[in-house]
Amino acid sequence: MTTIPDPQSAPLRASVSLHTGRTLGEISPLLFGGFAEHMGRCIYEGIYDPESPLSDERGLRRDVMAALKDLNFRIMRYPGGNFVSGYRWTDGIGPRAERPRRRALAWRSIETNQFGPHEFMEFAEELGTEPMWAVNLGTGTIQEAADLVEYMNLPTGTLYSDLRAKNGRTEPYGIKYWCLGNEMDGPWQIGQMDAHAYAEKALQAAKLMRWMDPNIQTIACGSSATAMPGYPDWDLTVLSHAYNQIDYFSMHHYAANPYPTVSNTEDLARDTDSFLASSLHFDEHADTLAAAIRVAKAKNRSKKDVYLCWDEWNVWYRAKAGDGGWSEAPHILEEEYNLEDALVVATWLNTFLRKADVVKIACIAQIVNVIAPIMTRRDAMFRQTIFYPLALYSRHARGVSLDPLVRSPRHATARYGDVKLLDVSASFDEATGEGATFLVNRSQTQALHVTLGWEDEAPQALTGAWQMSGGDPLAGNSFGDPDAVTAQPLTLPTLDGGRVSLTLPPLSFTTLLSGHVPR
Known part of the structure; x- marks a missing residue:
């Protein structure tokens, strides 16, 4: 009541x-970022929808692009998320008619690969946002990660850079930010690893990717959530082992009302007062990982700094079923946001500003349809409640x-x-x-x-x-x-x-x- x-x-x-x-710290403009995953209707029927009368000649929704520009996203994480741990980036390049259809195991859907690396970069350039690419460290190898860096970032004259030119882009894209996998401690993750195995693979992937392009910056996976049984030991293990090859360390969290302390949230009572105080949890999460970074820096006798990248955050608890039924663009995880959700988002952004000395990148998950500030149907869209605090902070929080x-x-x-x-x-x-x-x-x-x-x-x-x-x-x-x-x-x-x-x-x-x- x-x-x-x-x-x-x-x-x-x-x-x-x-x-x-x-002051507390310099405010990084990259705090105001988004996340676009091949999941549900985020890409297909969200960003990209050639069948919509509201799309341009490239298939990009004009109304969605205008709303995303209002949010002023400075960085955009892609293509996952859980999806990336089974993704073969070569599926998404070349003529569209020749691209394979595959089962995307993370969300039990069909991936058509009609939207791939070149389409995403065209989208990012139109939006005016910095791309942040996640590499597959689940089923993927460190060599495949390095090959993707070559394809996207190197001048022509080698196998993969020449293939990029053949596919229509002569100049390198020069992507700076690279995520070393996604949530690799999660039992739901394709290619799940323990902390020691992931730390070594992340270290070797980052090393090989840097040899390919020394200008990149890498982001290692933190524990998937504070509720994970390995948190924060996972985080300290990965940081201590890979510290000298990484620039950022990722953290994920989703707020909920009721708070999902058990698998069946239907038996839990709503608690709006606690929900609106969730920023105390956010603050503590950032403080814990900032302390882990300091310990790892000391253990490595390092002079360099590593910063936090909160590259998945949002309110998410109603639309939890992620089974796409092996369909294209399934209607999954389409959360309907309300006033209290928007207030929690505002307090989360307050946390980012309060922790501006150590949190330097943040990406709300996600941007369209799937736990998102924007919802679409073929002929219309609307802005959810969480859209408005995102826009106000992104436009006005700057400096220190x-x-x-x-x-x-x-x-x-x-x-x-x-x-x-x-x-x-x-x-x-x-x-x-x-x-x-x-x-x-x-x-x-x-x-x-x-x-x-x-x-x-x-x-x-x-x-x-x-x-x-x-x-x-x-x-x-x-x-x-x-x-x-x-x-x-x-x-x-x-x-x-x-x-x-x-x-x-x-x-x-x-x-x-x-x-x-x-x-």
């Missing part, structure tokens, strides 16, 4: 203090992450104990003078009256404000009602003596922009 807040009740009070010199001093009332949660009702992150771009503050009121019933102040140089003006809110945490968007829950512009609050006062409704996410004199 949804509790409707009493509009006559007095709001609780909270405060946020900012100082543009009190500030360390806000937050004073907030607390409330009790079953999973995390007493938790602040107000979750905050902030950024400041010295070059432009733009500041951004992101605030989530976790309370389901009480408004928060927030005083926001700057301890050093106050902004000259407030330049923008948006808010998502509502009385029903389960409200969402649909084809029939695509704008039921969106981020709406706010009337700018008054800036008075370097301080701003505003009231945050229950169940709300607010973005506030401020303009300073550029330094």
Whole structure:
């Protein structure tokens, strides 16, 4: 049952203090990334749909491309995911009519290979995003991984680079970021390995791939989830063994309500208060792996740094059945998002800013139809609730992450104990003078009256404000009602003596922009 807040009740009070010199780290633009896997309808009937009247001559959905551009993704992981552990990249090149159809075992579907390496790179170039390619370390060999680097990145004059030219692309693509497999500790993974076996294969693959192209950066697999029995031992083992050949270390997590502590989530009670406090888990996950990186660096007597790549994250718990029934583009994992999901996504993005010193890449999984911010049918699309916080952070969080001093009332949660009702992150771009503050009121019933102040140089003006809110945490968007829950512009609050006062409704996410004199 949804509790409707009493509009006559007095709001609780909270405060946020900012100082543009009190920082946490540089905000990497690659925090605002996506993930496109050959899974369900993400690629086929999502990004690529030649049968849709909304597609261009290449088969790319024009409306989807426009929405993806609004999200301003800076990096895009591809082609998996579980899919990649059985993927033969050579299936997706050459004339489309000659490409093989295969069973994709990860999702029990049929892969037509009509969308392959060249089509993805055309998509990425159109989108203006940095590609991040995952290599098959399940059924694949380290030689096949190196051959793919040669095909994509080397000048013509050798077997695979000449084959790329034959297939229509003379100039190298120059892909910089390479994932060394996917979730290799998972029993669901094709070619599952223990930590020692994976660490050695990742080390040797990275070494061979770097010999092929010394300009690439590699990302090793972390444990698939904090609930895995090997976490965090797997992570420390892989980091310690492969440290000198990797640049990033991946981490995955999906938030849920109810939290899936057992296989049958239908028997669990929903707990929205704990769900909205999930960022405490996100923070702890990042802190644990940051500590593992420091230990591995010391054990290797290394001078180099390795950073975290959170290359799968999202809310996911309703549409869990991943059996495609051996069909093309099966309708699987098509999650329907609501207001509380969007608020959790906002707090997750707050975690990325709070951990900006060590988390440098993040990719929401996924981008279209499959646990995604965008849903399509052949003749239409709509933006899910989670679209709006993604867009606001991606557009406005840049420069350095500030360390806000937050004073907030607390409330009790079953999973995390007493938790602040107000979750905050902030950024400041010295070059432009733009500041951004992101605030989530976790309370389901009480408004928060927030005083926001700057301890050093106050902004000259407030330049923008948006808010998502509502009385029903389960409200969402649909084809029939695509704008039921969106981020709406706010009337700018008054800036008075370097301080701003505003009231945050229950169940709300607010973005506030401020303009300073550029330094």
